[in-house]
Amino acid sequence: MKDTIVIDWSTIPKPVDDGAANHLTGLDLPQIVLNTTSGEAVDLSQLAGRTVIYAYPWKKRPDGPLPEGWVTIPGAAGCTPQSCAFRDSASEIRAAGATHLFGLSTQDSAYQREAVDRLQLPFPLLSDQHLRLTNALSLPTFVAAGMTLLRRLTMIVNNGRIERVFYPVFPPDRNAADVLAWLADHRDD
Template structure:
């Protein structure tokens, strides 16, 4: 199935993910020292970042007009919505920063090259981190799903303070509201 419009989604037609407990262990965890390549061509180690960091993870962004990874992608709970989630973080970026986020990053298991194209196309004011080798995913035991022989991170958002996970948003649905939920939490929980 071709993905004609990645932003306009009728969420009532998409199955919502359930809380499978896959992220229950994350709050309070120290981020392990793992270096990830970013779309701005830097290397980021989330464990070394001072201050408050927002990391939102998603399975996989699509490309307009390209074929979906699998025909039933939209019917996999939590799969659809990576581009709307990312664009919502883009649109609220200034507010997130004003609410105390020193850093904002997207995260997926897609290659840096793939993500760089998406970041440029969507005019993202933040970098997206590639965990293509699953080093951070495995070290944190992030919730994942297997689709078309690929390991993909289930959609979630992390608030990280000085290298320690303070709060976890999981499951996330609908994805386009995640940035607003994160912003509300930041405003209610200043450092």
């Protein structure tokens, strides 16, 4: 498909599991409404069925620079390959039982819309620009270029409760395949 990027992951620092997401499995999502790139407001805690939410740090625009030192931050690089992998697997993920699929970042919806259009994502991105969901769940973050950004993780939520967390996610372009495999193995759960 379009805009698939190939990265030599052996040259990128691999994130380590620092335990920052250990508390998430089994938590109920808080009632927080987030804006989407499709113009809707979504309360993830109210969605029925399985929802896949992949969190990514920051998606740069093609003509924009990366924050200084970006590729040296473990787990920072790879937002576009991760999104493209979810784009390419979206119909299979839905067929494996996910009712909803979202990307999540702390960027605002207007900024995210460019990526949805450019990458032709068949699902909306959620904006947590005010860090309400991030803070309520104590999602793992880091700071780069003065921005508080999410560490890359993926949550599978079932009827408002976090059922499975993938963290750390590396390499990012394999995340969608890992999620699809888990969904296929737990279709009847």
